[in-house]
Amino acid sequence: MLTLDYSRSPDTTHSPAISPIFKCTPIKNEGNKPDYGFYWTSTTHVGQHGGGRSAVYISFGRALGWMRKPGPTRSHVLMDVHGAGAQRSDPKAGNPKNFPYGRGPQGDVIRIYNLVRLVRGGLTSN
Numbered sequence: 473m474l475t476l477d478y479s480r481s482p483d484t485t486h487s488p489a490i491s492p493i494f495k496c497t498p499i500k501n502e503g504n505k506p507d508y509g510f511y512w513t514s515t516t517h518v519g520q521h522g523g524g525r526s527a528v529y530i531s532f533g534r535a536l537g538w539m540r541k542p543g544p545t546r547s548h549v550l551m552d553v554h555g556a557g558a559q560r561s562d563p564k565a566g567n568p569k570n571f572p573y574g575r576g577p578q579g580d581v582i583r584i585y586n587l588v589r590l591v592r593g594g595l596t597s598n
Contacts, residue, residue, distance in 0.1 A: 476530070481556035482507055488532035489556035494589075496532050502581050503550045508533030509587040510560075517561050525565070529586050531558045538579030553578040562586075 475491040482488070488496035488508035501507035515528040535554030541547050554560065562575075562582050571582040 476532075476557045478557050482533050483552070483556075490532045497587055499533070501534060502536055505534075508556075510583050511589045512586045516564075525563055526561045527564050528559060528561045529583075531560065532556060535560060536581040537576075538573040538581065540573075540579065548573050548579065550581075553580065 475494075477489055477491050479485070480487045480489050480492075482505075490496055497509045499507050499509050510529045510531050510533075513528045513530060516524050517526040517528070518524050531554065533556055534552040535556070535558035536550055537553035538548040539551055539553065541549055560580060562580075563584055566584055568582045568584050574580045575582055
């Protein structure tokens with residue numbers, strides 16, 4: 473079982489929001505900052521965005537979004553809108569470049585090329 477650890481995050485402890493017994497792949501995020509990957513779960517959203525084409529993933533790093541700044545410029549700022557440990561869903565296939573300012577009210581960054589973590593029961597060792 474994956475264990476989220478909300479006392480850990482890239483901005484507070486420079487680590488992923490997961491139990492330290494697990495290794496988490498470091499990445500450079502869309503803002504070119506050191507971060508940690510998103511991991512797909514086995515949960516498919518049957519009714520969301522086209523009947524089974526989206527799946528749930530967990531962010532062990534920053535859960536970024538493109539927030540639109542108020543005013544006439546209509547510019548966007550990239551920020552951590554959900555935080556480490558967030559659950560989100562994205563299309564299972566496609567091109568993330570088709571979503572230049574994300575999706576949803578917070579402009580959630582679309583990461584179609586997420587990671588997979590294989591976990592099985594049993595004892596762990598450090």
